Amino acid sequence: MITVRDLHKSFGETHVLNGVDLDVEKGEVVVVIGPSGSGKSTLLRCITMLVKPDKGKVEVDGTVITDPKVNLDSVRRNIPTVFQSFNLFMHLKAKDNISLALEVVLHMDKKEREERAHEVLKKVGMLDKMDAYPGELSGGQQQRVAIARALALHPKAILFDEPTSALDPELTGEVLGVMRSLASDGMTMLVVSHEIEFAREVADRVVFMERGKIVEDGKPEMMFTDPREDRTKQFLKRFLAMSKR
Amino acid sequence: MSRLAMLVGLVAAVLIAAGVGAYLIIIQSPGGGGGGSAEKLVLGTCADFPPFESVNITTKKIEGFDIDIAKEIAAKANKTLQIVDMQFDGLISAVKVGSVDLVIAGMTITPARAQQVDFSDPYFGGNQSVVVRSDQTGITKWDDLNRSIKIGVQTDTTGDIWASNHSNIQPLAQIVRYPKFTTAMLELDKGGLDAVIIDSAPAKSYTSSHPSLKIAFEIPTKEKFGIAVKKGDSGLLKLVDDTLAYLRSSGKYDELFKKWFS
Amino acid sequence: MDKRHEFVGKVRKYQPLILIIILVLIIIAIIYVLYPVLTGKDALLVWDSLPFLLEGAVLTVEISLVAIMFGLGLGIVVGLARVSKNRMIYGMSTVYIEVIRGTPLIVQIFIWAFVVPQIIGYPFPSMLAGLIALGMHSSAYQGEIFRGGIQAVPTGQYEAARSLGVPHLPTMLYVILPQAFRNALPALNNEFIIVIKDSSLLYAIGVFELFARGSNLAGVTFLPIPFYLGVAIIYLTLTLTLSRSLALIEKKIQIPGLGVSA
Numbered sequence: 136m137i138t139v140r141d142l143h144k145s146f147g148e149t150h151v152l153n154g155v156d157l158d159v160e161k162g163e164v165v166v167v168i169g170p171s172g173s174g175k176s177t178l179l180r181c182i183t184m185l186v187k188p189d190k191g192k193v194e195v196d197g198t199v200i201t202d203p204k205v206n207l208d209s210v211r212r213n214i215p216t217v218f219q220s221f222n223l224f225m226h227l228k229a230k231d232n233i234s235l236a237l238e239v240v241l242h243m244d245k246k247e248r249e250e251r252a253h254e255v256l257k258k259v260g261m262l263d264k265m266d267a268y269p270g271e272l273s274g275g276q277q278q279r280v281a282i283a284r285a286l287a288l289h290p291k292a293i294l295f296d297e298p299t300s301a302l303d304p305e306l307t308g309e310v311l312g313v314m315r316s317l318a319s320d321g322m323t324m325l326v327v328s329h330e331i332e333f334a335r336e337v338a339d340r341v342v343f344m345e346r347g348k349i350v351e352d353g354k355p356e357m358m359f360t361d362p363r364e365d366r367t368k369q370f371l372k373r374f375l376a377m378s379k380r
Numbered sequence: 381m382s383r384l385a386m387l388v389g390l391v392a393a394v395l396i397a398a399g400v401g402a403y404l405i406i407i408q409s410p411g412g413g414g415g416g417s418a419e420k421l422v423l424g425t426c427a428d429f430p431p432f433e434s435v436n437i438t439t440k441k442i443e444g445f446d447i448d449i450a451k452e453i454a455a456k457a458n459k460t461l462q463i464v465d466m467q468f469d470g471l472i473s474a475v476k477v478g479s480v481d482l483v484i485a486g487m488t489i490t491p492a493r494a495q496q497v498d499f500s501d502p503y504f505g506g507n508q509s510v511v512v513r514s515d516q517t518g519i520t521k522w523d524d525l526n527r528s529i530k531i532g533v534q535t536d537t538t539g540d541i542w543a544s545n546h547s548n549i550q551p552l553a554q555i556v557r558y559p560k561f562t563t564a565m566l567e568l569d570k571g572g573l574d575a576v577i578i579d580s581a582p583a584k585s586y587t588s589s590h591p592s593l594k595i596a597f598e599i600p601t602k603e604k605f606g607i608a609v610k611k612g613d614s615g616l617l618k619l620v621d622d623t624l625a626y627l628r629s630s631g632k633y634d635e636l637f638k639k640w641f642s
Numbered sequence: 643m644d645k646r647h648e649f650v651g652k653v654r655k656y657q658p659l660i661l662i663i664i665l666v667l668i669i670i671a672i673i674y675v676l677y678p679v680l681t682g683k684d685a686l687l688v689w690d691s692l693p694f695l696l697e698g699a700v701l702t703v704e705i706s707l708v709a710i711m712f713g714l715g716l717g718i719v720v721g722l723a724r725v726s727k728n729r730m731i732y733g734m735s736t737v738y739i740e741v742i743r744g745t746p747l748i749v750q751i752f753i754w755a756f757v758v759p760q761i762i763g764y765p766f767p768s769m770l771a772g773l774i775a776l777g778m779h780s781s782a783y784q785g786e787i788f789r790g791g792i793q794a795v796p797t798g799q800y801e802a803a804r805s806l807g808v809p810h811l812p813t814m815l816y817v818i819l820p821q822a823f824r825n826a827l828p829a830l831n832n833e834f835i836i837v838i839k840d841s842s843l844l845y846a847i848g849v850f851e852l853f854a855r856g857s858n859l860a861g862v863t864f865l866p867i868p869f870y871l872g873v874a875i876i877y878l879t880l881t882l883t884l885s886r887s888l889a890l891i892e893k894k895i896q897i898p899g900l901g902v903s904a
Contacts, residue, residue: 183805212807222802226820226897235816236806270899281802288806383815387718395715401708402773405701409769409849424848428861435858437687440694464768465858466848473756474848478765559846562861569864590864 136161136292136323137182137214142191144177151177152188153347159292164324166334166355169344170370175327178344179296182325183211196291212240215285219297221277223269229280230256230265233287241288255283259313275306282313292323299330331375335359343367410462421459423450424480426468428534428561430585431640432486445640446484449503449607452632453482453623467559469536472496475610482609482616486579488538489606498613499606500620508539508599509583511576513568519575519596529574532556532564538603539577569593579603581641675867688868691859695869698852699876705851706838708773713780713837720781721788735785742782748843751775755847772844780837787833791826792818824895831888835881842877852876 137159144152151174159165167175180186182193184200184207193200200210224232233255234248243251256262259279269277278298285293295314299307311333318324318337328334334341334355341358343351343366351364362368410422425446427433433444442463454461464480471487474480475497489499512519519525533540535557543555556573558564561582567573569592578586580598587593607624609616627633653660723735742750754771795818803813845854856873860866 185801185805208804208807208809210807211805215807216802216805218798218802220798222796222798224799224802224817225899226824236808239812239816240807268898270897284806384811387815387819391715391718394711398708398711398715398777401704401711402770405704405708405773406767406769409767427858435862437859437863438690440691464848465850465854466768467846470756470847474768477756477759479755479759479768479771560857560861562858566861566864566866
């Protein structure tokens with residue numbers, strides 16, 4: 136579904152991505168963990184070409200997206216991103232946040248848009264707030280609307296860039312719940328996150344990234360109980376110790 | 381895509397509205413329609429110069445000796461007169477570029493000015509006067525202008541030119557230039573200036589209506605006033621000279637003189 | 643530290659009272675200054691002049707309206723050009739803004755009134771020159787305001803739209819610009835007021851608007867107090883009215899949860 140080969144990206148002197156290879160199969164839920172600065176977000180942004188990689192190839196559903204001749208807009212609708220800071224359109228109501236892309240990208244007519252918006256808002260549990268403005272919603276509510284916005288496009292996969300990192304702890308549950316439900320519906324998901332519990336329960340694969348490279352890639356049971364690499368062990372030890380505090 | 385059309389439409393609508401508004405304002409303003417057109421004669425003047433031109437306090441209209449002459453010229457040309465009141469030092473530029481058709485503003489004919497515009501036959505002769513506050517006793521003659529006193533003039537008038545060139549008057553720093561005479565008079569009255577140099581007729585007019593000021597003495601510069609038109613506008617120039625000749629021969633000139641100068 | 647807190651607390655508590663006292667003192671001062679003029683022998687003259695001044699105020703409003711609209715239409719284009727990735731478009735708009743912001747408005751007015759007509763060899767009514775100068779001047783500042791409004795929209799908004807597959811142009815039209823307009827409103831409010839005040843500069847080229855009339859009367863009557871203060875009060879009325887009205891509009895279109903209140 137998504138194929139990344141030998142991806143490199145530098146910002147000035149800093150090498151953020153140092154040759155990344157990754158595969159995400161259809162229906163798979165892949166969770167990427169790692170310390171900050173390891174290049175996790177940059178990896179996601181390169182996959183959607185929000186950031187142009189210096190070297191390497193990205194293929195989405197058969198289309199080589201890194202090819203300059205490709206129309207990016209038509210590919211992006213299949214791999215929308217849910218951002219850490221939600222990025223809802225603040226001047227539009229929740230339901231209009233969703234129907235904007237439906238109108239401009241999928242060219243649905245009014246009736247279809249309304250129906251689809253209702254459908255996805257219901258799925259994330261925000262139907263009663265469809266006329267609310269983002270400024271009136273809590274973080275968790277906004278993120279759920281953001282997920283609905285991505286879902287509405289009938290995408291082939293959804294990318295999540297630390298979706299709960301900006302939320303108060305009490306609110307992460309509602310968002311993770313929605314993500315869990317998407318996973319069980321068979322959605323292909325590539326998630327960058329610190330939520331270990333979520334990864335343990337929902338991920339098909341866990342990928343550990345450090346300093347722009349993928350260090351280890353395996354099933355959650357293996358990764359969390361007995362990883363092969365030392366560095367993975369170190370990271371998990373530090374991370375779990377901190378979160379226990 | 382409809383939103384793009386909306387944006388373009390908005391910009392276009394605003395600009396068109398601005399254009400229409402501008403057009404409406406311009407045609408109502410003096411000189412609107414690009415200097416004089418077939419029916420208008422646009423006069424440039426500086427209405428701070430009684431009795432030649434000033435604003436009548438009661439009627440709020442600009443009137444004076446020069447204005448009446450302008451009306452005669454307009455009548456002879458079969459056009460309506462429009463008056464543009466601006467600062468004196470902008471008048472020559474204005475007639476040069478054509479924003480006004482002619483200038484009648486108590487303007488002295490000088491060689492320098494004659495290079496920029498064409499002057500009519502002289503229509504008035506006069507001198508300069510030195511105006512001071514009524515309680516001023518130290519300035520009574522020519523030599524008294526020698527000390528470091530502050531003199532006010534109107535920019536680019538013959539008073540200004542004369543003061544700047546005369547050796548009796550100390551460095552230019554003493555001479556304060558104003559776009560309008562009225563400001564200079566106010567300053568003098570207030571005490572910010574010691575003297576103002578202005579043509580004799582307006583000096584008489586100002587001091588008689590403002591007893592706090594008086595004329596110290598006259599400077600016999602023997603100037604002649606002329607009416608200025610754009611260089612090369614021989615048609616209008618002939619019209620002006622013909623009107624002046626008519627006013628003299630018919631006795632109207634004397635009537636106007638009596639009306640404004642006695 | 644505690645003493646300071648105490649003091650600040652006291653100031654805050656009495657703040658409304660302090661403001662009222664200051665306001666009353668100012669009103670008393672104005673009345674004291676204006677009273678002799680408004681009731682003395684010149685009172686009739688001053689009150690009689692009011693319609694004359696108000697005519698000028700109407701012209702001021704008309705001029706300001708046209709200049710604001712001109713500035714708005716052109717300003718939107720300039721603002722968009724300033725955020726363009728096209729080097730040529732960005733470059734041209736930057737030069738435009740730098741030149742207009744870097745020269746005094748009065749100089750620009752004179753250039754339009756005297757330089758441009760001479761260059762193109764065709765006369766310009768002063769009103770047209772004034773409107774063009776005022777309008778272009780405002781368009782440069784409004785352009786910068788729109789640019790600021792656009793750049794104040796968080797980049798996340800743009801990224802989110804693009805990552806959903808929305809192309810660049812619709813992203814600008816549906817996501818960025820609507821928010822940018824809202825951001826720009828307070829600054830636009832300020833700019834519109836500035837245009838009203840700047841319109842007074844047109845007196846220098848002979849436009850008979852509010853300040854020109856007030857100044858003229860002040861000079862002729864030697865009564866600066868009622869006329870200059872009066873003109874100031876009229877301008878203040880105009881600017882406050884405009885400002886309050888725009889603030890009301892701002893409030894009306896405010897999105898819940900978005901942006902700061904004025």
